[in-house]
Amino acid sequence: MSQRNMDVTRQLIEQEACPVSEVIDHVAGKWSVGVIVAAAHGPVRFTELERAVNGVSRRMLTLTLRKLERDGLLVRTVYPTVPPKVEYELTDVARELLDTLRQLTDWAERHRMTITQARATYDLENESAAG
Amino acid sequence: MSQRNMDVTRQLIEQEACPVSEVIDHVAGKWSVGVIVAAAHGPVRFTELERAVNGVSRRMLTLTLRKLERDGLLVRTVYPTVPPKVEYELTDVARELLDTLRQLTDWAERHRMTITQARATYDLENESAAG
DNA sequence: CAGGATCCCCTGTGATACTG
DNA sequence: CAGTATCACAGGGGATCCTG
Numbered sequence: 001m002s003q004r005n006m007d008v009t010r011q012l013i014e015q016e017a018c019p020v021s022e023v024i025d026h027v028a029g030k031w032s033v034g035v036i037v038a039a040a041h042g043p044v045r046f047t048e049l050e051r052a053v054n055g056v057s058r059r060m061l062t063l064t065l066r067k068l069e070r071d072g073l074l075v076r077t078v079y080p081t082v083p084p085k086v087e088y089e090l091t092d093v094a095r096e097l098l099d100t101l102r103q104l105t106d107w108a109e110r111h112r113m114t115i116t117q118a119r120a121t122y123d124l125e126n127e128s129a130a131g
Numbered sequence: 132m133s134q135r136n137m138d139v140t141r142q143l144i145e146q147e148a149c150p151v152s153e154v155i156d157h158v159a160g161k162w163s164v165g166v167i168v169a170a171a172h173g174p175v176r177f178t179e180l181e182r183a184v185n186g187v188s189r190r191m192l193t194l195t196l197r198k199l200e201r202d203g204l205l206v207r208t209v210y211p212t213v214p215p216k217v218e219y220e221l222t223d224v225a226r227e228l229l230d231t232l233r234q235l236t237d238w239a240e241r242h243r244m245t246i247t248q249a250r251a252t253y254d255l256e257n258e259s260a261a262g
Numbered sequence: 263c264a265g266g267a268t269c270c271c272c273t274g275t276g277a278t279a280c281t282g
Numbered sequence: 283c284a285g286t287a288t289c290a291c292a293g294g295g296g297a298t299c300c301t302g
Contacts, residue, residue, distance in 0.1 A: 020236055021164065024159065028159035047284080054150055072245065073246075084285085093242050103231040105155065119201050119202060122203075178264080190294095190295070209264095215265085217264060
């Protein structure tokens with residue numbers, strides 16, 4: 001076994017440094033949720049995702065996709081055509097999450113206004129001390 | 132209506148700058164999930180949370196609590212005793228999220244190892260090109 | 263007990279420009 | 283089309299020390 005492999009093995013063991021909060025941070029991160037939900041209906045191309053995930057920049061979409069690929073949540077397939085074509089598809093592990101993430105977005109949409117207002121109220125109370 | 136109130140109203144309208152992804156980022160953030168789940172069973176004190184949420188620092192716990200309070204997800208009650216006592220309790224809006232968040236943590240725990248391994252594999256493949 | 267204040271590094275993020 | 287490279291800057295996050 002190579003030194004590199006030993007390092008990786010040790011990482012796996014030591015990786016209580018990958019607690020649940022880390023995992024959640026990845027799958028439920030700002031952009032990840034949108035990407036996963038958008039990729040739910042089947043293989044999706046980069047540009048489709050770019051349009052589907054509201055407000056994401058090219059850069060962040062790329063980074064998010066890489067992260068999700070790394071975590072084994074989606075598979076990236078490159079078609080060596082001209083122009084290039086790349087498709088992203090959820091893995092089974094990711095699919096298990098779909099219901100949960102949809103609940104999350106549903107909740108967020110239901111209470112968006114309430115939260116925005118709560119925030120404004122809070123700011124008003126805590127800023128009025130200084131203003 | 133005061134100028135300040137008008138400003139706030141305008142903020143509310145303009146606040147498409149508070150899309151769903153922002154809300155999700157708050158409630159499903161790295162520490163938020165742990166805090167919300169830990170506060171599920173009733174009013175919780177600061178130190179209890181500190182112990183319950185694995186790996187969180189004093190600073191981040193404070194910031195997370197403030198953020199959640201600001202969003203109207205939990206209520207902070209200060210008892211003017213010596214030593215001081217502060218309790219945090221979920222609001223109804225937050226309680227609606229509990230099931231979803233629990234599904235999230237369950238999923239994360241179920242697949243923690245799979246993800247860690249996928250990561251190691253990915254790193255090995257993409258690093259071996261350079262190493 | 264429950265933070266607040268400060269220092270400081272690192273990552274997240276947008277903007278912009280370039281490429282196979 | 284699907285990215286990569288670079289810059290620049292705010293915010294995340296740990297460490298440490300201080301307080302009502």
